[in-house]
Amino acid sequence: MQGEGPSRVSRREALLYIGAAAALPALAPRAARAQAEGAAAAPEASGDPRAFGPERHGLSAFGELKYPADFKHFDYVRPDAPKAGSFSQIAPTTSLNQSLTTFNTLNAYILKGDGAQGMGLTFDTLMARAQDEPDALYGLVAKSVAVSGDGLAYRFRLRPEARFHDGSKLTADDVKWSLETLKAKGHPLVSQAIRDLEAVEVEAPDVCILRLSPKRTRDLPLTLAALPIFSKAYYSKKSFDDATLEAPLGSGPYRVGRLAQGRLIEFDRVADYWAAAxxxxxxxNNFERVRFEFFRDRDVGFEAFKARAYLFREEFTSRTWATGYDFPGVREGRVTRETLPDLTPSGGQGWFFNLRRKKFQDVRVRKALNLAFDFEWMNRNLMFDAYKRTSSVFQGAPEMMATGAPQGAELALLEPFRGKVADEVFGEPSVPPVTDGSGQDRKLLREAIGLLRDAGYTVKDGRAVNSDGEALTIEFLEFDNGLNKHVSKFISTLKVLGVEATIRLVDPAQYQQRTNNFDFDVVSQRLSMSDTPGEGLRQVYSSESATIPGSQNISGIADPAVDALIEKIVAAKSRDELNLACRALDRVLRSIRSWVPAWHKGSHTLAYWDAFGHPAEKPRFARGAPEVWWWDEDKAAKSGVKA
Structure with missing residues (x-):
């Protein structure tokens, strides 16, 4: 989780490397026609809603594009950055089948296995993300796109120079094969996100048309444009859904280099990369090599950084950030510590109940367990007062977070659910309680005991048991020990309520398998949120996703009101509409109490051996490292760091 452990679910990387669908941006086809180059009137002028409008260089959710058709580069890059050196780190996030601590396959787009970090570096996509806009994409493999008047067809014109690493041409046939294969055999998060892709037509070797279902979501076109393109010829002799350590044929700026299963993987820059200019x-893509290191224990990983086994580290543990950086490299000025603002939504972070299990299905039980979590004590004693309490799944996006009692249009959205959702939805939104910081707030614990009693539990011999004599037990499932102190404190407070709780530490493969199959009581997760939520919300909170193996609906929420409000969000025609519906959804999700909210902070805390340069300002919606950083030979020489 943010601050005390790497993210379990990717954020912005999800768009570039096909990670969690929750972070995928959205697209409203009709709104997109209002953007540059007179696109708004062209489809309707023909009188045929199936006719294509003019070709344009980019797409965004609601038509906003910062960069004109003739732009030379993104504003947040150094265009003449040197191509040299290496960048190495431990995994900061995960997506799809990836693990933070190991890997056993280079296929990162299926459910099977533990996927290697960084595989998105080897594949190109139709369009590429601008990291200083909420959800805009610009042409990469596709030099332009035209949209039909009804918004149900997208014609992508490919660049004739597009090539795979073996020199073979990348064509519309490869796009068709890739999208159809991901829909049929890809990770469930991908296949579900693109289920309303009806057909891919090859109009010419350099032209493909994506036809969408009338019920398609606003997200779908941009999601499709950001998916990796595979070589149809390469996979004609191989099975796409195999977990394998054979490096696939790619077309991106890097190719797989040296690797040691479960320990490290390197990516070598492609010197003649077709799209470099x-x-x-x-x-x-300024580094000659990009390497990911894997460690089963985070303390061992930190010691490896101190020994220069890798050069860059985003610090997720507050105690380490406050007390651990006193080693010689720091004292001698060879290691730089830097705090960069993180202005993206931090999303929902905390401990998630598995509502599929009977013991968690009574909201009074979930409320009681929430009252036993003493954030104020943990923040002061374990985290150096570095964090703020999370209250919303839209944390960090104030325009999407519920405040006050619902009024006007927001109230109108909620009225159909009166009597079907908790009464509190129509009042002030639920927020986590503020404790007295003692570690055992007696007032809150008395309230929790009352809730458990109302739910049918009584304490006998120190154990909370129901009318059937069943004890209320909880197993916190983890794959590393980074949160052990926090969970142990939580467990000690739960014991006061008569709740028997334990920590189960399993290896990453078993953790992945158990979470994929929803075989757990409680897990810690960070479910990141897009700046333009849409289809991803279905993946995380809809009834449909609750039963899909590998789903991000980790709690198993299946609520008609949630489903209906998600549909309002994905159908929103403007940001104001979208934000309004998000606030309404926020109220309902808070009332469900499907999780124990944890903490957040609005910054990236970075440490690195001083061998890098980077732009004065990072991109608004991304960390920027390693994408726009570069190797600085002079700094490296002074710091005694070799590439």
Whole structure:
């Protein structure tokens, strides 16, 4: 989790490397026609809603594009950044089948196995993300796109120079095969996100048309444009859904280099990369090598950083950030510590109940367990007062977070659910209680005991048991020990309520398998949120996703009101509409109490051996490292760091 452990679910990387669907951006086809180059009137002028409008260079959720058709590079890059050196780190996030601590396959787009970090570096996509806009994409493999008047067809014109690493041409046939294969065999998060892709037509070797279902979500076109393109010829002799350590044929700026299963993987820059000079790539992909290191224990990982086994580290543990950086490299000025603002939504972070299990199905039980969590004590004693309490799944996006009692249009959205959702939805939104910081707030614990009693539990011999004599037990499932102190404190307070709780530490493969199959009581997760929520909300909170193995609906929420409000969000025609519906959804989700909210902070705390340069300002919606950083030979020499 943020601050005390790497993210379990990717944020912005999800768009670039196909991670969690919750972070995928959204697209409203009709709104997109209002953007540059007179696109708004063209489809309707023909009188045929199936006719294509003019070709344009980019797409966004509601038509906003910062960069014109003739832009040279993104504003946040150094266009003449040197191409040299290496960048190495431990995994900061996960997506799809990835693990933070190991890997056993280079296929990162299926459910099977533990996928290697960084595989998105080897594949190109139709369009590429601008990291200083909420959800805009610009041409990469596709030099342009035209949208039909009804918004149900997208014609992508490919660049004739697009190539795979073996020199073979990347064509519309490869796009068709890739999208159809991901829909049929890809990770459930991907296949579900693109289920309303009806057909891919090859109009010419350099032209493909994506046809969408009328019920398609606003997200779908941008999601499709950001998916990896695989070589149809390469996979004609191989099975796509195999977990394998054979490096696949790619077309991106890097190819797989040296690897040691479960320990490290390197990516080598492709010297003759076909798209290096395109505006979406200028000033990026600057390192000759990018390496990911894997450690089963985070303390061992930190010691490895101190010994220069890898050079860059985003610090997620507050105690280490406050007390651990006193080693010689820091004292001698060879290690730089830097705090960069994180202005993206931090999303929902905390401990998630598995509502599929009978013991968690009474909201009074979930409320009681929430009252036993003493954030104030933990923040002061374990985290150096570095964090703020999370209250919303839209944390960090104030325009999407519920405040006060619902009024006007927001109240109108909620009225159909009166009597079907908790009464509190129509009042002030639920917020976690503020404790007295003692570690055992007696007032809150008395309230929790009352809730458990109302739910049918009585304490006998120190154990909370129901009318059937069943004890209320909880197993916290983890794959590393980074949160042990926090969970142990939580467990000690739960014991006062008569709740028997334990920590189960399993290896990453078993953790992945158990969470994929919803075989757990409680897990810690960070479910990151897009700046333009849409289809991803279905993946995380809809009734449909609650039963899909590998789903991000980790709690198993299946609520008609939630489903209906998600549909309002994905159908929103403007940001104001979207934000309004998000606030309404926020109220309902808070009332369900499907999780124990944890903490957040609005910054990236970085440490690195001083061998890098980076732009004065990072991109608004991303960390920027390693994408726009570069190797600085002079700094490296002074710091005694070798590439």
């Amino acid at each position: 395109l505006p979406v790539n200028v000033g990026q």
